[in-house]
Amino acid sequence: MDKTLLEHSLSLVDLPDDGLTVRFYDILFTRYPEVEPMFSRETRQQAAMLRTAIISVVDHLDDTAWLSANLGALGRRHAGMGVTEPMYAAVAECMIAAMAEIGGDRWTVEMTEGWSEALTAVASLMLAGYPAEDQTASGAA
Numbered sequence: 261m262d263k264t265l266l267e268h269s270l271s272l273v274d275l276p277d278d279g280l281t282v283r284f285y286d287i288l289f290t291r292y293p294e295v296e297p298m299f300s301r302e303t304r305q306q307a308a309m310l311r312t313a314i315i316s317v318v319d320h321l322d323d324t325a326w327l328s329a330n331l332g333a334l335g336r337r338h339a340g341m342g343v344t345e346p347m348y349a350a351v352a353e354c355m356i357a358a359m360a361e362i363g364g365d366r367w368t369v370e371m372t373e374g375w376s377e378a379l380t381a382v383a384s385l386m387l388a389g390y391p392a393e394d395q396t397a398s399g400a401a
């Protein structure tokens with residue numbers, strides 16, 4: 261993964277007051293209204309936590325042990341909340357849509373590709389933390 265590209269592109273779109281992740285939740289709840297009832301915290305509070313999580317991941321891109329341990333634990337908590345595998349693709353799509361919208365003309369195809377790769381890797385590490393029976397998240401276990 262290209263840490264420089266991810267850091268640079270994040271700095272382009274990381275608006276004050278958690279503006280990026282607030283916009284992300286707007287897009288997520290518009291495109292996937294079925295996930296909104298899963299959230300109990302206020303959007304602003306959730307947005308602040310998600311922004312912190314994204315920055316921590318980018319800061320630890322070279323630290324595979326940190327990534328596995330922390331994203332595995334985060335994934336285990338998400339399993340308990342009923343978050344299924346397809347929802348990770350929806351989240352990645354909406355996060356990249358928010359980034360591209362805020363980045364405007366400065367947002368490039370390479371940035372979209374870099375974030376797509378990074379968010380796919382994050383989802384894999386989170387899903388790896390799911391209890392075995394939830395791994396497929398098919399509900400058939």
Ligand code: HEM
Nearest residue numbers: 295298299300301309310313314337341343347348351382
């Ligand atoms: C890039 C992947 C994701 C990251 C980095 C992430 C990050 C976080 C963080 C940091 C929290 C705060 C609570 C905690 O630390 O356990 C959280 C809570 C939560 N996340 Fe995620 N998440 C991701 C994907 C998803 C997906 C795909 C869904 C499904 C829609 C989801 C739904 C939730 C819900 C429902 C909560 C609890 C909200 C509440 O209690 O109000 N997350 N997430």
